[in-house]
Amino acid sequence: MPDEEDDDGGLHRVEFHFQEGFTGQSFEILVAGKLRASVTARTRFQTGLAHIEPVMLRDGEEVIIRQKDTGAQRKVHLHPGRPFVTLTLVNGALKIDALDQTPGYL
Amino acid sequence: MEQNEGRTRAPIEHAQSPAAIPEAEHPDYLAGRMSDADDASGPVDTRGFTPVPDGPLPDPLPGPFPLPVPEPRLPLPGPFPGPIVPLPAFCMAVSGRYRHVQPTLSTPLPTPIPGPARPVPVTPFNLLRITVRVDVDRFFPQNRISIEVSRIFPASSAHAIAEVTSDKCTAMNRRTVTANIVYRDGNAALIPGTTVTFTARRTTGLGYGAYELTLSGGGITPRKYMLAFQSRYFDSVEFEVDRVDNAGTIVTAYDTGSHPTRPATLPAETLSLASIFQRAGFDVSMSPNTTVIPTSGAGANGTWSDTEMHNAMVTYWSRFANKPQWALWVLYAARHDQGQSLGGVMFDDIGPNHRQGTALFTDSFIQNAPPGDANPAAWRNRMQFWTAVHEMGHAFNLAHSWQKALGTPQGAPGDPWIPLANEPEARSFMNYPYNVSGGQAAFFGDFAFRFSDDELVFMRHAPRRFVQMGNSNWFENHGFEAPDPLRHSGNWRLSVRPNRAENSYRFLEPVTMEMKLENTSGSPVLVEADLLADGRHVTVFVQREGGALRQWRPMITRCHEPHADRLESGAAIYGAQMISTSTDGWLIDEPGFYKVQVAIDMGAEIVVSNVLRLYVAPPVSAEEGAVAADYFTEDVARVMAFAGAPQLSSAEDVLRRVVKTCATNPAALHAEVALTNPQLRDFKVLEDGKGGKGLVIRAQAAKVDQAAKAQVAALLKEPQKAADTVGHIPYFAQLRTVAEMMEADGNEKGALDLMKRTVEVMKQRKILASVIDNAERRIKRRG
Numbered sequence: 001m002p003d004e005e006d007d008d009g010g011l012h013r014v015e016f017h018f019q020e021g022f023t024g025q026s027f028e029i030l031v032a033g034k035l036r037a038s039v040t041a042r043t044r045f046q047t048g049l050a051h052i053e054p055v056m057l058r059d060g061e062e063v064i065i066r067q068k069d070t071g072a073q074r075k076v077h078l079h080p081g082r083p084f085v086t087l088t089l090v091n092g093a094l095k096i097d098a099l100d101q102t103p104g105y106l
Numbered sequence: 107m108e109q110n111e112g113r114t115r116a117p118i119e120h121a122q123s124p125a126a127i128p129e130a131e132h133p134d135y136l137a138g139r140m141s142d143a144d145d146a147s148g149p150v151d152t153r154g155f156t157p158v159p160d161g162p163l164p165d166p167l168p169g170p171f172p173l174p175v176p177e178p179r180l181p182l183p184g185p186f187p188g189p190i191v192p193l194p195a196f197c198m199a200v201s202g203r204y205r206h207v208q209p210t211l212s213t214p215l216p217t218p219i220p221g222p223a224r225p226v227p228v229t230p231f232n233l234l235r236i237t238v239r240v241d242v243d244r245f246f247p248q249n250r251i252s253i254e255v256s257r258i259f260p261a262s263s264a265h266a267i268a269e270v271t272s273d274k275c276t277a278m279n280r281r282t283v284t285a286n287i288v289y290r291d292g293n294a295a296l297i298p299g300t301t302v303t304f305t306a307r308r309t310t311g312l313g314y315g316a317y318e319l320t321l322s323g324g325g326i327t328p329r330k331y332m333l334a335f336q337s338r339y340f341d342s343v344e345f346e347v348d349r350v351d352n353a354g355t356i357v358t359a360y361d362t363g364s365h366p367t368r369p370a371t372l373p374a375e376t377l378s379l380a381s382i383f384q385r386a387g388f389d390v391s392m393s394p395n396t397t398v399i400p401t402s403g404a405g406a407n408g409t410w411s412d413t414e415m416h417n418a419m420v421t422y423w424s425r426f427a428n429k430p431q432w433a434l435w436v437l438y439a440a441r442h443d444q445g446q447s448l449g450g451v452m453f454d455d456i457g458p459n460h461r462q463g464t465a466l467f468t469d470s471f472i473q474n475a476p477p478g479d480a481n482p483a484a485w486r487n488r489m490q491f492w493t494a495v496h497e498m499g500h501a502f503n504l505a506h507s508w509q510k511a512l513g514t515p516q517g518a519p520g521d522p523w524i525p526l527a528n529e530p531e532a533r534s535f536m537n538y539p540y541n542v543s544g545g546q547a548a549f550f551g552d553f554a555f556r557f558s559d560d561e562l563v564f565m566r567h568a569p570r571r572f573v574q575m576g577n578s579n580w581f582e583n584h585g586f587e588a589p590d591p592l593r594h595s596g597n598w599r600l601s602v603r604p605n606r607a608e609n610s611y612r613f614l615e616p617v618t619m620e621m622k623l624e625n626t627s628g629s630p631v632l633v634e635a636d637l638l639a640d641g642r643h644v645t646v647f648v649q650r651e652g653g654a655l656r657q658w659r660p661m662i663t664r665c666h667e668p669h670a671d672r673l674e675s676g677a678a679i680y681g682a683q684m685i686s687t688s689t690d691g692w693l694i695d696e697p698g699f700y701k702v703q704v705a706i707d708m709g710a711e712i713v714v715s716n717v718l719r720l721y722v723a724p725p726v727s728a729e730e731g732a733v734a735a736d737y738f739t740e741d742v743a744r745v746m747a748f749a750g751a752p753q754l755s756s757a758e759d760v761l762r763r764v765v766k767t768c769a770t771n772p773a774a775l776h777a778e779v780a781l782t783n784p785q786l787r788d789f790k791v792l793e794d795g796k797g798g799k800g801l802v803i804r805a806q807a808a809k810v811d812q813a814a815k816a817q818v819a820a821l822l823k824e825p826q827k828a829a830d831t832v833g834h835i836p837y838f839a840q841l842r843t844v845a846e847m848m849e850a851d852g853n854e855k856g857a858l859d860l861m862k863r864t865v866e867v868m869k870q871r872k873i874l875a876s877v878i879d880n881a882e883r884r885i886k887r888r889g
């Protein structure tokens with residue numbers, strides 16, 4: 001389960017949910033300064049979801065989301081017990097939230 | 107359980123199955139409209155009162171009204187006879203779908219005497235298919251009238267939506283609804299004007315008997331269209347519910363009273379998938395072909411990808427077809443590849459026809475009732491039912507409530523069909539319950555199990571291709587598309603062709619088209635054998651390229667007792683028509699390219715032919731050019747069409763000139779036949795009587811011998827050329843007429859000889875063996 005701790009001391013699974021507003025933008029997820037994942041996001045209107053990217057993180061690691069075409073980057077504030085990070089693109093700006101339960105899509 | 111062609115069939119278990127509240131007792135149902143004599147505004151609650159157009163009559167009959175009757179106005183009736191207080195008028199519900207129908211026309215009378223026939227009225231062809239959707243009462247009225255028009259030829263279509271500005275009930279079942287057009291799509295000229303008026307009125311019975319649509323405003327002469335009531339619903343749709351064998355017990359109905367979090371006003375009833383969409387305006391049928399699908403369809407991992415679901419739809423859905431249709435497949439499966447976070451999806455944005463399939467996942471977050479919920483089982487049932495309707499809503503091309511204004515970018519596919527505002531707080535099937543302020547409890551505490559008004563307007567009134575499954579791509583509501591093709595049953599094939607190798611004609615040459623109607627239904631049918639020949643059933647459209655479209659009406663129609671003949675499957679009937687001249691003059695009178703298409707109203711459908719392109723050459727001589735001005739006249743057209751009209755002597759002079767000066771032109775042959783044809787029999791003409799006697803009938807004596815010689819010369823001197831220009835059917839018919847006239851005139855040998863020569867030409871022309879057989883039999887009988 002996403003919020004379960006791994007045996008390997010402090011390793012957590014965090015899900016990045018790219019939701020509304022994406023029309024093919026590419027993003028990089030940088031963990032502790034290193035590229036961990038590349039995501040191209042295009043929102044599927046019928047679910048309001050573009051992509052879910054799971055990432056394993058250690059306590060205290062810094063996570064940065066960088067938009068490749070603009071170079072804009074945002075630090076993600078991670079909360080213990082809120083391993084579901086939602087990202088939406090509103091008027092060109094990323095809006096980032098963290099939830100304790102998996103977002104549902106219909 | 108039975109096995110059938112690899113499909114496992116088993117009844118789908120339903121959690122509940124009692125019925126919804128009867129509509130007449132439902133608080134959301136508006137059964138009609140009431141007014142008193144001097145105030146006809148405002149809908150009146152008439153629950154429990156009245157049925158539908160063409161439905162059962164109210165029992166007891168209207169009056170005394172079980173309704174709040176408006177207070178009579180002063181002066182109050184006193185001890186003296188006072189003003190009579192009028193009883194309130196009641197008008198039954200009119201919402202539903204209507205179709206334009208043609209008023210019945212009288213049939214043309216037979217011409218009393220052989221001789222110059224007059225143009226007789228022909229059945230006007232119903233070129234326009236008009237569907238009207240009236241939405242002013244029944245469930246969740248949206249006060250709209252929408253109109254859908256498709257023209258058969260040249261194919262074009264239009265759609266308009268009008269907002270109701272007034273709805274009056276002026277007497278019992280006499281109702282007038284007026285609306286202003288606010289939205290248009292397609293060819294605006296097909297729906298002229300700015301104002302739409304719909305009237306429904308009582309005729310002989312108690313219910314409505316006559317419906318009419320009027321288009322007016324914007325400076326147009328008002329146009330009226332007679333309507334016939336078709337359905338209380340706006341469209342019909344079929345749902346098929348299939349489930350995967352590990353999906354568990356599925357919920358396709360919900361008891362609205364079962365969970366305590368609900369509006370106080372929400373009637374307790376059991377709603378089904380069908381009843382939700384019926385109230386949205388659709389005539390829902392549930393497919394009996396419910397299938398239990400083996401889990402193996404999901405592939406090795408046991409969860410479903412969109413592609414696997416699409417494949418399952420193609421395999422298991424009894425109605426699957428790669429084409430637009432009002433039909434939808436609903437799959438209940440356990441889990442999607444995405445995992446528990448996907449509760450359901452309209453997965454079908456794959457392939458050429460989107461929005462035909464939706465799925466719901468029973469092993470997903472929609473099973474997770476909130477901790478401490480008062481009735482977790484009812485919550486789960488409600489959420490599963492709600493999700494199924496939500497996904498089905500996507501198949502009707504509905505976006506989520508918070509996506510209504512979304513465009514990608516403005517003007518591109520993906521824009522809303524009309525400018526819409528987001529409705530993030532909407533209590534609609536298309537919103538996420540847990541995303542509104544206050545969360546799911548706030549949502550369901552105020553949810554009436556319906557779509558929003560904007561959604562209902564879209565589903566009921568938007569151009570149908572936007573809504574119909576398998577039509578416009580998912581989320582694409584805009585952008586011009588070709589008009590919907592006519593629906594063809596495939597029972598008939600109609601073709602139009604010249605009876606010669608090339609579609610080119612000489613200047614002045616009358617153009618004759620052969621028509622063939624083939625029974626392609628696969629079984630014998632009854633059909634009027636003279637359908638193509640009598641000139642009364644066929645409509646021909648002629649358009650010179652670059653010119654206006656004109657409709658051919660025959661100058662001559664043949665009347666006969668209607669009789670139906672058996673036509674075997676694969677067999678055909680034939681007819682020929684000279685289409686150069688119509689009742690309003692010449693249709694083909696200039697050099698250039700023309701397009702010709704034939705249509706025939708078979709009652710159940712309009713069958714249209716191929717489009718034939720033909721070429722008319724420019725004049726090849728100064729004489730051809732010079733005679734044109736006198737030749738292309740109405741009088742000459744009549745002489746040609748009637749094969750002679752001696753009273754039109756100046757027209758006959760023109761034809762004599764053609765025979766003399768344009769001898770190599772096939773028009774000369776037609777002219778010769780037309781000029782001499784009247785002399786084959788005694789011919790009556792109306793003439794001015796001398797000495798103030800008015801019109802008198804004068805008979806011209808037949809000159810059969812002389813006329814027959816001229817006809818035979820014209821028709822048989824160069825038979826190939828003559829048959830080419832006259833057309834097989836009229837050519838051989840004329841030869842037969844000449845022979846019969848010779849025989850009647852006592853020239854039996856001449857007649858027999860002509861018959862034999864005719865058969866020779868028939869054989870050279872390789873015409874139908876049955877026709878040759880008949881001709882040879884006629885010869886044998888004579889000896």
Ligand SMILES: [Zn+2]
Nearest residue numbers: 046047106506
């Ligand atoms: Zn949805």
